[in-house]
Amino acid sequence: MRAHAAAILASVLALSGCGAGPASTERTLTVLAAASLATAFTELADEFEDEHAGVDVRLSFGGSSSLAAQIAEGAPADVFAAADERTMSLVADVGVARAEAVVFATNTVQVAARRDGPVKSLQDLVGPGVKVVLCAPQVPCGAAAREALDTAGIEVEPVSEEQSVADVLGKVASGEADAGVVYRTDVLAAGDRVTGLELPGPARVVTRCPVVALDGPADEALAAEFVAFVSGREARATLDAAGFGTP
Amino acid sequence: MRTRPDVPAWIVPPALIGWALLALPLVGLVLRVDWRDFGSLVTTEASRAALWLSLRTASASTVLCLLLGVPLALVLARSTARWASAVRAVVLVPLVLPPVVGGIALLATFGRRGWLGQHLEVLGIEIAFTTVAVVLAQAFVSLPFLVVTLEGALRAADPGYADVAATLGAAPGRVLGRVTLPLVAPGLVAGTVLSFARALGEFGATVTFAGSLQGVTRSLPTEIYLQREVDPDAAIALSFLLVAVAVAVIALVHRPGRSPW
Known part of the structure:
Protein backbone atom coordinates (compact mmCIF):
# COMPACT_ATOMS: atom_id res chain seq x y z
CA MET A 1 0.00 0.00 0.00
CA ARG A 2 2.80 2.36 0.97
CA ALA A 3 4.53 1.63 -2.31
CA HIS A 4 1.33 2.45 -4.19
CA ALA A 5 0.92 5.75 -2.39
CA ALA A 6 4.53 6.66 -3.06
CA ALA A 7 4.13 5.80 -6.74
CA ILE A 8 1.01 7.95 -7.01
CA LEU A 9 2.72 10.84 -5.25
CA ALA A 10 5.74 10.53 -7.52
CA SER A 11 3.62 10.61 -10.65
CA VAL A 12 1.68 13.61 -9.40
CA LEU A 13 4.91 15.46 -8.76
CA ALA A 14 6.25 14.45 -12.14
CA LEU A 15 3.08 15.66 -13.87
CA SER A 16 3.15 18.97 -12.08
CA GLY A 17 6.77 19.47 -13.00
CA CYS A 18 7.94 19.49 -9.40
CA GLY A 19 11.31 18.19 -8.39
CA ALA A 20 14.65 18.39 -10.08
CA GLY A 21 14.92 17.09 -13.62
CA PRO A 22 18.14 16.18 -15.39
CA ALA A 23 20.53 19.12 -15.44
CA SER A 24 20.14 21.11 -18.63
CA THR A 25 22.92 22.92 -20.41
CA GLU A 26 20.42 25.46 -21.70
CA ARG A 27 20.30 28.82 -20.01
CA THR A 28 16.87 30.26 -19.52
CA LEU A 29 16.08 33.95 -19.48
CA THR A 30 12.65 34.92 -18.19
CA VAL A 31 11.35 38.16 -19.65
CA LEU A 32 8.15 39.83 -18.44
CA ALA A 33 6.87 42.43 -20.87
CA ALA A 34 3.86 44.68 -21.24
CA ALA A 35 1.04 43.33 -23.41
CA SER A 36 1.64 46.10 -25.96
CA LEU A 37 5.15 44.72 -26.54
CA ALA A 38 3.99 41.17 -27.31
CA THR A 39 4.53 41.15 -31.09
CA ALA A 40 7.81 43.02 -31.05
CA PHE A 41 9.28 41.08 -28.12
CA THR A 42 8.34 37.70 -29.56
CA GLU A 43 10.42 38.58 -32.62
CA LEU A 44 13.23 40.14 -30.60
CA ALA A 45 13.44 37.05 -28.39
CA ASP A 46 13.83 34.85 -31.48
CA GLU A 47 16.62 37.09 -32.78
CA PHE A 48 18.31 37.06 -29.38
CA GLU A 49 18.11 33.25 -29.21
CA ASP A 50 19.62 32.99 -32.70
CA GLU A 51 22.57 35.08 -31.61
CA HIS A 52 23.03 33.32 -28.29
CA ALA A 53 23.27 29.56 -28.73
CA GLY A 54 21.86 27.59 -25.81
CA VAL A 55 19.77 30.48 -24.50
CA ASP A 56 16.05 29.96 -24.12
CA VAL A 57 14.08 33.21 -23.70
CA ARG A 58 10.81 32.63 -21.90
CA LEU A 59 8.31 35.43 -22.44
CA SER A 60 5.38 36.38 -20.28
CA PHE A 61 3.07 39.17 -21.41
CA GLY A 62 0.45 40.95 -19.36
CA GLY A 63 -0.73 44.32 -18.17
CA SER A 64 2.31 46.31 -16.97
CA SER A 65 0.79 46.88 -13.55
CA SER A 66 -0.04 43.17 -13.24
CA LEU A 67 3.51 42.19 -14.06
CA ALA A 68 4.93 44.82 -11.70
CA ALA A 69 2.73 43.41 -8.93
CA GLN A 70 3.97 39.87 -9.71
CA ILE A 71 7.59 41.03 -9.55
CA ALA A 72 6.93 42.81 -6.25
CA GLU A 73 5.54 39.49 -4.96
CA GLY A 74 8.78 37.77 -5.89
CA ALA A 75 7.98 36.22 -9.27
CA PRO A 76 11.22 34.85 -10.77
CA ALA A 77 12.03 37.20 -13.62
CA ASP A 78 15.27 38.35 -15.21
CA VAL A 79 14.07 41.24 -17.36
CA PHE A 80 11.04 43.53 -17.11
CA ALA A 81 9.84 45.78 -19.90
CA ALA A 82 6.99 48.13 -18.98
CA ALA A 83 4.56 50.22 -20.99
CA ASP A 84 5.37 53.37 -19.04
CA GLU A 85 7.82 54.80 -16.56
CA ARG A 86 5.33 55.06 -13.72
CA THR A 87 4.92 51.28 -13.67
CA MET A 88 8.67 50.80 -13.85
CA SER A 89 9.10 52.96 -10.76
CA LEU A 90 6.95 50.45 -8.82
CA VAL A 91 9.54 47.77 -9.54
CA ALA A 92 12.44 50.07 -8.80
CA ASP A 93 10.88 50.83 -5.41
CA VAL A 94 10.96 47.13 -4.45
CA GLY A 95 14.71 47.03 -4.99
CA VAL A 96 14.90 44.05 -7.37
CA ALA A 97 16.33 46.04 -10.30
CA ARG A 98 19.99 45.36 -11.04
CA ALA A 99 20.57 48.64 -12.85
CA GLU A 100 18.82 51.82 -13.89
CA ALA A 101 15.99 51.20 -16.34
CA VAL A 102 16.71 52.15 -19.96
CA VAL A 103 14.03 53.69 -22.17
CA PHE A 104 14.22 51.70 -25.42
CA ALA A 105 11.09 52.79 -27.26
CA THR A 106 8.23 55.25 -27.23
CA ASN A 107 4.62 54.67 -27.99
CA THR A 108 1.60 56.88 -28.43
CA VAL A 109 -2.11 56.46 -28.01
CA GLN A 110 -4.56 56.15 -30.85
CA VAL A 111 -8.26 55.58 -31.16
CA ALA A 112 -9.10 52.09 -32.40
CA ALA A 113 -12.49 51.96 -34.08
CA ARG A 114 -14.50 48.88 -34.91
CA ARG A 115 -14.56 48.08 -38.61
CA ASP A 116 -17.84 49.18 -40.22
CA GLY A 117 -18.81 50.71 -36.89
CA PRO A 118 -20.33 54.13 -36.19
CA VAL A 119 -16.98 55.77 -35.30
CA LYS A 120 -15.43 57.29 -38.43
CA SER A 121 -13.90 60.37 -36.87
CA LEU A 122 -12.99 61.62 -33.40
CA GLN A 123 -16.29 63.55 -33.19
CA ASP A 124 -18.19 60.27 -33.44
CA LEU A 125 -16.73 59.18 -30.09
CA VAL A 126 -19.31 61.32 -28.32
CA GLY A 127 -22.16 60.36 -30.65
CA PRO A 128 -25.41 59.00 -29.18
CA GLY A 129 -25.24 55.30 -28.31
CA VAL A 130 -21.57 54.99 -29.20
CA LYS A 131 -19.85 52.55 -26.88
CA VAL A 132 -16.30 53.49 -25.99
CA VAL A 133 -14.04 51.40 -23.75
CA LEU A 134 -10.89 52.67 -22.08
CA CYS A 135 -8.33 51.17 -19.75
CA ALA A 136 -8.96 51.86 -16.07
CA PRO A 137 -7.21 55.07 -14.98
CA GLN A 138 -5.00 53.01 -12.66
CA VAL A 139 -3.19 51.22 -15.50
CA PRO A 140 -0.74 52.89 -17.95
CA CYS A 141 -2.93 52.86 -21.06
CA GLY A 142 -5.83 54.32 -19.06
CA ALA A 143 -3.75 57.20 -17.73
CA ALA A 144 -2.42 57.99 -21.19
CA ALA A 145 -5.86 57.68 -22.80
CA ARG A 146 -7.43 60.15 -20.38
CA GLU A 147 -4.63 62.65 -20.79
CA ALA A 148 -4.98 62.41 -24.56
CA LEU A 149 -8.77 62.78 -24.59
CA ASP A 150 -8.59 65.71 -22.14
CA THR A 151 -6.03 67.46 -24.32
CA ALA A 152 -8.13 66.85 -27.41
CA GLY A 153 -11.17 68.20 -25.56
CA ILE A 154 -13.20 65.02 -26.13
CA GLU A 155 -15.40 64.14 -23.17
CA VAL A 156 -15.91 60.42 -23.40
CA GLU A 157 -18.11 58.44 -21.03
CA PRO A 158 -16.64 54.93 -21.26
CA VAL A 159 -19.01 51.97 -20.96
CA SER A 160 -16.22 49.91 -19.45
CA GLU A 161 -12.81 50.49 -17.89
CA GLU A 162 -10.71 47.47 -18.69
CA GLN A 163 -7.75 45.94 -16.95
CA SER A 164 -5.29 46.09 -19.81
CA VAL A 165 -4.90 47.39 -23.33
CA ALA A 166 -5.40 43.85 -24.63
CA ASP A 167 -8.88 43.77 -23.04
CA VAL A 168 -9.80 47.10 -24.67
CA LEU A 169 -8.60 45.94 -28.07
CA GLY A 170 -10.43 42.64 -27.65
CA LYS A 171 -13.72 44.40 -26.94
CA VAL A 172 -13.32 46.60 -30.04
CA ALA A 173 -12.03 43.89 -32.37
CA SER A 174 -14.90 41.56 -31.39
CA GLY A 175 -17.37 44.36 -32.15
CA GLU A 176 -18.65 44.47 -28.59
CA ALA A 177 -17.51 48.09 -28.30
CA ASP A 178 -17.45 50.69 -31.08
CA ALA A 179 -14.12 52.25 -30.20
CA GLY A 180 -11.39 52.33 -27.61
CA VAL A 181 -8.18 54.15 -26.89
CA VAL A 182 -5.13 51.92 -27.20
CA TYR A 183 -1.52 52.27 -28.24
CA ARG A 184 -0.60 52.97 -31.85
CA THR A 185 1.28 49.66 -31.90
CA ASP A 186 -1.86 47.75 -30.89
CA VAL A 187 -3.79 49.20 -33.82
CA LEU A 188 -1.00 48.07 -36.15
CA ALA A 189 -0.87 44.61 -34.58
CA ALA A 190 -4.65 44.20 -34.86
CA GLY A 191 -4.37 44.56 -38.64
CA ASP A 192 -7.66 45.16 -40.44
CA ARG A 193 -9.83 44.12 -37.51
CA VAL A 194 -9.81 47.73 -36.30
CA THR A 195 -9.27 51.14 -37.89
CA GLY A 196 -6.86 53.56 -36.24
CA LEU A 197 -7.85 57.22 -35.82
CA GLU A 198 -5.01 59.63 -35.14
CA LEU A 199 -5.53 62.15 -32.35
CA PRO A 200 -4.62 65.82 -32.99
CA GLY A 201 -0.90 66.54 -32.53
CA PRO A 202 -0.79 67.87 -28.95
CA ALA A 203 -3.03 65.00 -27.76
CA ARG A 204 -0.68 62.30 -29.02
CA VAL A 205 0.51 61.50 -25.53
CA VAL A 206 3.89 59.84 -25.75
CA THR A 207 4.65 57.06 -23.30
CA ARG A 208 8.20 55.90 -22.81
CA CYS A 209 8.81 52.15 -22.49
CA PRO A 210 11.64 51.27 -20.12
CA VAL A 211 13.40 47.92 -19.74
CA VAL A 212 15.49 46.75 -16.81
CA ALA A 213 17.51 43.73 -15.68
CA LEU A 214 16.18 42.16 -12.51
CA ASP A 215 17.71 40.16 -9.74
CA GLY A 216 16.36 36.91 -11.20
CA PRO A 217 17.45 33.28 -11.61
CA ALA A 218 19.52 33.84 -14.77
CA ASP A 219 23.01 35.25 -14.53
CA GLU A 220 23.38 38.98 -14.43
CA ALA A 221 25.42 39.24 -17.63
CA LEU A 222 22.78 37.49 -19.75
CA ALA A 223 19.99 39.74 -18.47
CA ALA A 224 22.15 42.82 -19.10
CA GLU A 225 22.87 41.57 -22.61
CA PHE A 226 19.16 41.25 -23.37
CA VAL A 227 18.53 44.79 -22.10
CA ALA A 228 21.39 46.07 -24.27
CA PHE A 229 20.00 44.11 -27.22
CA VAL A 230 16.46 45.52 -27.10
CA SER A 231 17.72 49.06 -26.51
CA GLY A 232 20.42 48.77 -29.14
CA ARG A 233 20.52 49.41 -32.88
CA GLU A 234 19.86 45.81 -33.90
CA ALA A 235 16.41 45.81 -32.33
CA ARG A 236 15.43 49.11 -33.91
CA ALA A 237 14.10 47.69 -37.19
CA THR A 238 11.80 45.27 -35.38
CA LEU A 239 10.53 47.97 -33.04
CA ASP A 240 10.02 50.41 -35.91
CA ALA A 241 8.04 47.82 -37.83
CA ALA A 242 5.80 47.30 -34.83
CA GLY A 243 5.15 51.05 -34.68
CA PHE A 244 7.31 52.07 -31.74
CA GLY A 245 9.12 55.38 -31.80
CA THR A 246 12.76 56.08 -31.06
CA PRO A 247 13.35 57.53 -27.60
CA MET B 1 -9.02 6.57 14.28
CA VAL B 33 -4.75 42.30 6.25
CA ASP B 34 -3.80 45.82 7.27
CA TRP B 35 -6.12 46.00 10.27
CA ARG B 36 -5.18 49.57 11.17
CA ASP B 37 -6.56 50.91 7.90
CA PHE B 38 -9.10 48.13 7.30
CA GLY B 39 -12.07 50.41 7.92
CA SER B 40 -10.93 53.11 5.55
CA LEU B 41 -9.82 50.60 2.88
CA VAL B 42 -13.20 48.89 2.63
CA THR B 43 -15.19 52.12 2.76
CA THR B 44 -13.61 54.04 -0.12
CA GLU B 45 -16.07 55.19 -2.74
CA ALA B 46 -14.89 52.51 -5.17
CA SER B 47 -15.14 49.77 -2.53
CA ARG B 48 -18.62 50.80 -1.43
CA ALA B 49 -19.81 51.01 -5.02
CA ALA B 50 -18.44 47.53 -5.73
CA LEU B 51 -19.92 46.04 -2.54
CA TRP B 52 -23.32 47.58 -3.18
CA LEU B 53 -23.31 46.43 -6.81
CA SER B 54 -22.30 42.91 -5.76
CA LEU B 55 -25.06 42.68 -3.16
CA ARG B 56 -27.69 43.96 -5.60
CA THR B 57 -26.65 41.75 -8.51
CA ALA B 58 -26.12 38.62 -6.40
CA SER B 59 -29.59 39.11 -4.86
CA ALA B 60 -31.15 39.62 -8.28
CA SER B 61 -29.44 36.58 -9.76
CA THR B 62 -30.47 34.48 -6.74
CA VAL B 63 -34.11 35.47 -7.27
CA LEU B 64 -33.71 34.58 -10.95
CA CYS B 65 -32.17 31.23 -9.95
CA LEU B 66 -35.12 30.51 -7.65
CA LEU B 67 -37.71 31.42 -10.28
CA LEU B 68 -36.07 29.22 -12.91
CA GLY B 69 -34.18 26.69 -10.83
CA VAL B 70 -37.01 25.36 -8.64
CA PRO B 71 -39.14 24.35 -11.65
CA LEU B 72 -36.09 22.90 -13.39
CA ALA B 73 -35.08 20.86 -10.33
CA LEU B 74 -38.66 19.63 -9.93
CA VAL B 75 -38.88 18.51 -13.56
CA LEU B 76 -35.52 16.74 -13.33
CA ALA B 77 -36.32 15.05 -10.02
CA ARG B 78 -39.73 13.75 -11.11
CA SER B 79 -38.82 12.66 -14.60
CA THR B 80 -37.56 9.19 -15.41
CA ALA B 81 -37.40 9.84 -19.15
CA ARG B 82 -34.13 9.42 -21.00
CA TRP B 83 -34.05 13.08 -22.04
CA ALA B 84 -33.90 14.07 -18.36
CA SER B 85 -30.32 12.88 -18.03
CA ALA B 86 -29.35 14.82 -21.15
CA VAL B 87 -30.98 17.94 -19.68
CA ARG B 88 -29.18 17.33 -16.38
CA ALA B 89 -25.83 17.05 -18.16
CA VAL B 90 -26.36 20.53 -19.62
CA VAL B 91 -27.21 21.88 -16.17
CA LEU B 92 -23.92 20.50 -14.84
CA VAL B 93 -21.77 22.08 -17.56
CA PRO B 94 -21.33 25.54 -15.93
CA LEU B 95 -20.13 23.78 -12.76
CA VAL B 96 -17.08 22.39 -14.50
CA LEU B 97 -16.63 25.11 -17.12
CA PRO B 98 -13.95 27.76 -16.54
CA PRO B 99 -15.96 30.94 -15.87
CA VAL B 100 -14.07 32.86 -18.53
CA VAL B 101 -15.32 30.31 -21.08
CA GLY B 102 -18.83 30.91 -19.75
CA GLY B 103 -18.23 34.63 -20.35
CA ILE B 104 -17.17 34.05 -23.93
CA ALA B 105 -20.20 31.81 -24.50
CA LEU B 106 -22.51 34.48 -23.06
CA LEU B 107 -20.82 37.09 -25.25
CA ALA B 108 -21.36 34.94 -28.34
CA THR B 109 -25.04 34.70 -27.42
CA PHE B 110 -26.13 37.90 -25.69
CA GLY B 111 -23.31 40.22 -26.82
CA ARG B 112 -23.97 42.94 -29.36
CA ARG B 113 -22.71 40.62 -32.09
CA GLY B 114 -24.16 37.50 -30.46
CA TRP B 115 -26.73 35.36 -32.26
CA LEU B 116 -29.48 36.49 -29.89
CA GLY B 117 -27.93 39.78 -28.82
CA GLN B 118 -27.99 41.34 -32.29
CA HIS B 119 -31.74 40.77 -32.53
CA LEU B 120 -32.30 42.08 -29.02
CA GLU B 121 -30.35 45.21 -29.92
CA VAL B 122 -32.70 45.85 -32.84
CA LEU B 123 -35.55 45.70 -30.32
CA GLY B 124 -33.73 48.26 -28.21
CA ILE B 125 -32.66 45.77 -25.54
CA GLU B 126 -29.00 46.18 -24.72
CA ILE B 127 -27.30 43.74 -22.38
CA ALA B 128 -23.57 44.19 -22.98
CA PHE B 129 -21.91 46.62 -20.55
CA THR B 130 -25.03 46.85 -18.36
CA THR B 131 -25.79 45.57 -14.87
CA VAL B 132 -28.14 43.05 -16.51
CA ALA B 133 -25.06 41.41 -18.04
CA VAL B 134 -23.58 41.00 -14.56
CA VAL B 135 -26.78 39.34 -13.31
CA LEU B 136 -26.89 37.03 -16.35
CA ALA B 137 -23.27 35.99 -15.85
CA GLN B 138 -23.91 35.30 -12.17
CA ALA B 139 -27.09 33.33 -12.88
CA PHE B 140 -25.25 31.27 -15.49
CA VAL B 141 -22.65 30.09 -13.00
CA SER B 142 -24.86 29.81 -9.90
CA LEU B 143 -28.06 28.22 -11.25
CA PRO B 144 -26.52 24.70 -11.30
CA PHE B 145 -25.80 24.94 -7.56
CA LEU B 146 -29.48 25.51 -6.80
CA VAL B 147 -30.76 22.89 -9.24
CA VAL B 148 -28.34 20.15 -8.16
CA THR B 149 -28.89 20.76 -4.44
CA LEU B 150 -32.67 20.93 -4.73
CA GLU B 151 -32.94 17.95 -7.07
CA GLY B 152 -30.95 15.87 -4.57
CA ALA B 153 -33.28 16.91 -1.77
CA LEU B 154 -36.37 16.17 -3.88
CA ARG B 155 -35.14 12.69 -4.76
CA ALA B 156 -34.27 11.94 -1.14
CA ALA B 157 -37.66 13.10 0.17
CA ASP B 158 -40.37 10.51 0.77
CA PRO B 159 -42.84 10.76 -2.17
CA GLY B 160 -45.55 9.11 -0.05
CA TYR B 161 -46.70 12.39 1.46
CA ALA B 162 -47.35 13.93 -1.95
CA ASP B 163 -49.24 10.79 -3.03
CA VAL B 164 -51.42 10.95 0.08
CA ALA B 165 -52.14 14.65 -0.42
CA ALA B 166 -53.14 13.96 -4.02
CA THR B 167 -55.46 11.08 -3.03
CA LEU B 168 -57.08 13.45 -0.56
CA GLY B 169 -57.98 15.66 -3.51
CA ALA B 170 -55.24 18.32 -3.51
CA ALA B 171 -54.36 19.72 -6.95
CA PRO B 172 -50.67 19.40 -8.04
CA GLY B 173 -50.00 23.10 -7.36
CA ARG B 174 -51.33 22.75 -3.84
CA VAL B 175 -49.36 19.53 -3.18
CA LEU B 176 -46.21 21.25 -4.40
CA GLY B 177 -46.69 24.35 -2.25
CA ARG B 178 -48.02 22.69 0.90
CA VAL B 179 -46.29 19.31 0.96
CA THR B 180 -43.30 18.87 -1.35
CA LEU B 181 -41.52 22.22 -1.00
CA PRO B 182 -41.89 22.34 2.82
CA LEU B 183 -40.42 18.80 2.91
CA VAL B 184 -37.31 19.91 1.02
CA ALA B 185 -37.05 23.31 2.71
CA PRO B 186 -33.54 22.64 4.11
CA GLY B 187 -32.28 21.68 0.65
CA LEU B 188 -33.95 24.71 -0.86
CA VAL B 189 -32.31 27.02 1.70
CA ALA B 190 -28.91 25.39 1.19
CA GLY B 191 -29.20 25.68 -2.60
CA THR B 192 -30.30 29.30 -2.38
CA VAL B 193 -27.46 30.31 -0.06
CA LEU B 194 -24.91 28.43 -2.18
CA SER B 195 -26.04 30.06 -5.40
CA PHE B 196 -26.00 33.48 -3.73
CA ALA B 197 -22.44 32.86 -2.55
CA ARG B 198 -21.36 31.67 -5.98
CA ALA B 199 -22.96 34.74 -7.58
CA LEU B 200 -21.18 37.02 -5.11
CA GLY B 201 -17.84 35.50 -6.04
CA GLU B 202 -18.40 35.48 -9.80
CA PHE B 203 -15.53 37.10 -11.67
CA GLY B 204 -14.39 35.40 -14.86
CA ALA B 205 -17.67 35.41 -16.74
CA THR B 206 -18.50 38.93 -15.54
CA VAL B 207 -15.24 40.54 -16.60
CA THR B 208 -15.39 38.81 -19.99
CA PHE B 209 -19.04 39.45 -20.71
CA ALA B 210 -20.12 42.57 -18.81
CA GLY B 211 -17.01 44.72 -18.67
CA SER B 212 -15.81 46.75 -15.72
CA LEU B 213 -17.23 50.14 -14.79
CA GLN B 214 -17.63 51.47 -11.27
CA GLY B 215 -21.22 51.24 -10.04
CA VAL B 216 -22.45 49.54 -13.23
CA THR B 217 -20.52 46.35 -13.85
CA ARG B 218 -17.55 46.41 -11.49
CA SER B 219 -18.55 43.91 -8.82
CA LEU B 220 -16.46 43.19 -5.73
CA PRO B 221 -14.23 40.48 -7.28
CA THR B 222 -13.56 42.70 -10.31
CA GLU B 223 -12.67 45.60 -8.01
CA ILE B 224 -10.31 43.31 -6.09
CA TYR B 225 -8.65 42.26 -9.33
CA LEU B 226 -8.10 45.89 -10.32
CA GLN B 227 -6.96 47.07 -6.89
CA ARG B 228 -4.55 44.14 -6.61
CA GLU B 229 -2.27 45.96 -9.01
CA VAL B 230 -2.45 49.48 -7.72
CA ASP B 231 -3.38 49.14 -4.06
CA PRO B 232 -2.66 45.61 -2.77
CA ASP B 233 -3.74 46.57 0.76
CA ALA B 234 -7.20 47.51 -0.49
CA ALA B 235 -7.39 44.29 -2.52
CA ILE B 236 -6.55 42.22 0.56
CA ALA B 237 -9.01 44.07 2.76
CA LEU B 238 -11.79 43.50 0.22
CA SER B 239 -10.74 39.87 -0.18
CA PHE B 240 -11.06 39.39 3.56
CA LEU B 241 -14.56 40.81 3.33
CA LEU B 242 -15.48 38.13 0.78
CA VAL B 243 -13.88 35.41 2.91
CA ALA B 244 -15.95 36.60 5.87
CA VAL B 245 -19.10 36.37 3.74
CA ALA B 246 -18.09 32.87 2.61
CA VAL B 247 -17.56 31.75 6.22
CA ALA B 248 -20.94 33.20 7.19
CA VAL B 249 -22.57 31.30 4.32
CA ILE B 250 -20.96 28.01 5.37
CA ALA B 251 -22.04 28.60 8.97
CA LEU B 252 -25.58 29.12 7.75
CA VAL B 253 -25.75 26.04 5.52
CA HIS B 254 -23.46 23.55 7.17
CA ARG B 255 -24.96 21.49 9.95
CA PRO B 256 -22.43 19.30 11.74
CA GLY B 257 -23.09 15.60 11.32
CA ARG B 258 -24.86 15.68 7.98
CA SER B 259 -24.01 16.72 4.50
CA PRO B 260 -25.85 19.85 3.47
CA TRP B 261 -25.92 18.84 -0.18
Missing part, protein backbone atom coordinates in the same frame (compact mmCIF):
# COMPACT_ATOMS: atom_id res chain seq x y z
CA ARG B 2 -7.81 2.99 14.79
CA THR B 3 -11.26 1.87 15.85
CA ARG B 4 -12.46 2.33 12.26
CA PRO B 5 -11.78 -0.71 10.10
CA ASP B 6 -11.21 1.24 6.89
CA VAL B 7 -8.99 4.08 8.12
CA PRO B 8 -5.34 2.97 8.05
CA ALA B 9 -2.82 5.18 9.82
CA TRP B 10 -1.10 6.26 6.61
CA ILE B 11 -4.25 8.00 5.46
CA VAL B 12 -3.92 10.67 8.11
CA PRO B 13 -0.91 12.68 6.79
CA PRO B 14 -2.34 13.24 3.27
CA ALA B 15 -5.67 14.12 4.84
CA LEU B 16 -3.96 16.74 6.99
CA ILE B 17 -1.96 18.07 4.04
CA GLY B 18 -5.15 18.29 2.00
CA TRP B 19 -6.83 20.24 4.73
CA ALA B 20 -3.79 22.50 5.10
CA LEU B 21 -3.82 23.18 1.35
CA LEU B 22 -7.27 24.71 1.83
CA ALA B 23 -6.70 26.36 5.19
CA LEU B 24 -3.20 27.85 4.87
CA PRO B 25 -4.00 30.37 2.10
CA LEU B 26 -6.82 31.71 4.27
CA VAL B 27 -4.34 32.14 7.13
CA GLY B 28 -1.99 33.90 4.73
CA LEU B 29 -4.72 36.29 3.66
CA VAL B 30 -5.69 37.12 7.24
CA LEU B 31 -2.03 37.73 8.12
CA ARG B 32 -1.72 40.23 5.27
